[in-house]
Every structure is written in C-alpha cells, then in structure tokens.
Amino acid sequence: MVIVENDRLAAEKLRDCLIGYECLVKTLDYGKNTRFRAGVFQPDVILLSAELSGGLFGLVLCSQFKRDDLLADVPIVLITATLNADRLTQHKKLPTAADAYLTKPFSQTQLIETIGALIPLTVGDIGEDTLADLDDTWREQSEEERIVPVPDFSVRRTFSGARWESTVGYCRGIRIGNVVAITGTAAIEADGSVTAPTDAYAQTKRCLAIISAALNELGSRMDDVIRTRIYVTDIELWEEVGRAHREVFEHHPPATTMVQVSRLIDPRMLVEIEADAVCNFV
The missing domain is CATH 3.40.50.2300 (Response regulator)
Structure with missing residues (x-):
C-alpha cells in the first residue's frame, strides 16, 4: 500500500x-x-x-x-x-x-x-x-x-513610495495569510524618474527588482511567485522582456501572460508587471 x-x-x-x-x-x-x-x-x-x-x-x-x-x-x-x-x-x-x-x-x-x-x-x-x-x-x-494551528489571515501591506500610490489609493503589495498580490509595477527609480526609457530589458529587470523588494517586505520571496502578468506597449519587445524575466525566474518559473497595451501612465514606460505569490508558511 x-x-x-x-x-x-x-x-x-x-x-x-x-x-x-x-x-x-x-x-x-x-x-x-x-x-x-x-x-x-x-x-x-x-x-x-x-x-x-x-x-x-x-x-x-x-x-x-x-x-x-x-x-x-x-x-x-x-x-x-x-x-x-x-x-x-x-x-x-x-x-x-x-x-x-x-x-x-x-x-x-x-x-x-x-x-x-x-x-x-x-x-x-x-x-x-x-x-x-x-x-x-x-x-x-x-x-x-x-490540534492544528489556526492560520493567520490578518492583512499586511507594503508601499514603495511611488507618487501614484497615494494619488490613486493603492499599495505596492498586500498579504493575506500566505497569499501575496503585487500590484502592477513599472520601472521607476528612487528619485521618481523612469528607468532607461528606451531599454525594455532594463525596465523589466527594474520592475522585478521592485517586486522582489515588496515581497521581502511581506515575508515572501521571488521563489514563491506562482504567476506574473506582463503588459508591454510594443509586443515586438517580447524577447527583451522575456530574457529579463527568464533570468530572474529560470529556476522557479511561474505561470505568466504577456499582452500589448496601447500605453502606460507615462509614455516612456515600456513594461509593467504584476505578480502573485503563495508562501510556504503563514
């Protein structure tokens, strides 16, 4: 048996x-x-x-x-x-x-x-x-x-400081129990400027770095990511974006979707990424 x-x-x-x-x-x-x-x-x-x-x-x-x-x-x-x-x-x-x-x-x-x-x-x-x-x-x-422990379903949030968070009224990431959702993240530097306006690869790496920091703030990590959603202003950039995504998730690839949108909030932004994660612990 x-x-x-x-x-x-x-x-x-x-x-x-x-x-x-x-x-x-x-x-x-x-x-x-x-x-x-x-x-x-x-x-x-x-x-x-x-x-x-x-x-x-x-x-x-x-x-x-x-x-x-x-x-x-x-x-x-x-x-x-x-x-x-x-x-x-x-x-x-x-x-x-x-x-x-x-x-x-x-x-x-x-x-x-x-x-x-x-x-x-x-x-x-x-x-x-x-x-x-x-x-x-x-x-x-x-x-x-x-006698099993009761899961913690309290809500935790993290903010990156992007000006749109307070203007629109959202957080960078939210965790309930062991589920984490990271909001759509564009390539913004600490001073508020757009990362490498003509470089989709660099912007993708920056998006994922911000997502990683948000996950860490919520007690999670990139290994826990189960899904990403990628929005690009030009689908012809898929190889550059995909290469950066693969380098980060090569050993723990999540489910993903990439779609073209007409534009993002700043025309210099080429890519925006969302992520969902499930932690191994609560």
Whole structure:
C-alpha cells in the first residue's frame, strides 16, 4: 500500500499502525513522486492525506488518481484532520470520491478495519498485546495531531513610495495569510524618474527588482511567485522582456501572460508587471 503524506511524522505513525500485517508499505511525499508506474510499483490501496502542501491538495490528488487509467480501480482511503462534515459529504458525492474516509483522531483498529473492508489484510507473527499497545499509542498521537494551528489571515501591506500610490489609493503589495498580490509595477527609480526609457530589458529587470523588494517586505520571496502578468506597449519587445524575466525566474518559473497595451501612465514606460505569490508558511 502507498501512503501519500508530506508530514514525515504522520506518515511514520501510519506505518507503525501497520506493523504486524503482511504488507509492503511505501511512503510518497506529495510534489516529489506521486506517479505510480505499472510494472514498477502498482499499489493495492492508497492512504491519502487531504491536507498536503499547506492546503487541501489531497482532494485534487484524489481526483487525479481516480481519472488515471492505471489507478482508477485502486481503492483510496482519504484521511483528514480539518475537513468538516459538510465538505466531506460534498466530496463523497463526486464521481472521483475516495472509497473510504477517516477523520482524525481514529484508532489503529479503525484504520485496519477501513483498509480491511477494501483489501484483504493478513496478520503476521505478532502478539495481540503488541497490537493493543500500538492501538492506544496511535489514538493518543491522533488526538495530539488534531490540534492544528489556526492560520493567520490578518492583512499586511507594503508601499514603495511611488507618487501614484497615494494619488490613486493603492499599495505596492498586500498579504493575506500566505497569499501575496503585487500590484502592477513599472520601472521607476528612487528619485521618481523612469528607468532607461528606451531599454525594455532594463525596465523589466527594474520592475522585478521592485517586486522582489515588496515581497521581502511581506515575508515572501521571488521563489514563491506562482504567476506574473506582463503588459508591454510594443509586443515586438517580447524577447527583451522575456530574457529579463527568464533570468530572474529560470529556476522557479511561474505561470505568466504577456499582452500589448496601447500605453502606460507615462509614455516612456515600456513594461509593467504584476505578480502573485503563495508562501510556504503563514
């Protein structure tokens, strides 16, 4: 069976729960290796955490597995600590729903009974007292794990000092929880002048430098950027703009869009960039 879980300790608890049963258990870290190849490792059951990568990405992964030709018939046990009853009910109605659900805290007995209803499990050479001890330990650990921190959804803002911020009434960037949005940013120097009026490459680098500074102010960084939107006054400049963008994001490329606009607020501005980021922590 396969355990898909980012939390190493949680994965180890699940493995410990299966001590004494004749089965091969493989743990996969979501985002690193969640593809199974027939003939290499084809699971009989998947224990899938709903809470992955700081969100409920396990629900997305469940749908992906159920649509995969190789995995469509593999039973999935979805394990959650945070999904409420309404959300679970909604998920169970989906055509890509899991085959079974467990909400923490639960005992080793509950886990084994859930898996056993999907695939046959055989007890190996281990005493009943040992299994009982493991059951008590698992229940205690699950109770502790259920106490999860409440995310911080307070609002934080940062300003770059550009005169348009106060004139129009906006901030350079805003962070809510672990989500950061950076407003459209043009190439402006500290003294208010436009960077290199005829150089799209230099302006792009300046835009991204301002964005980077705003992200840092909000406790984020360029590695966290998941999307950029690029506005240029001449689409023929795409190679210069693209080269500067690639140099900054080469090792962590985000999704992006580049479109031509008729003009920006200053005719000497050739490019303006927006950015969205999701931090790895709240």
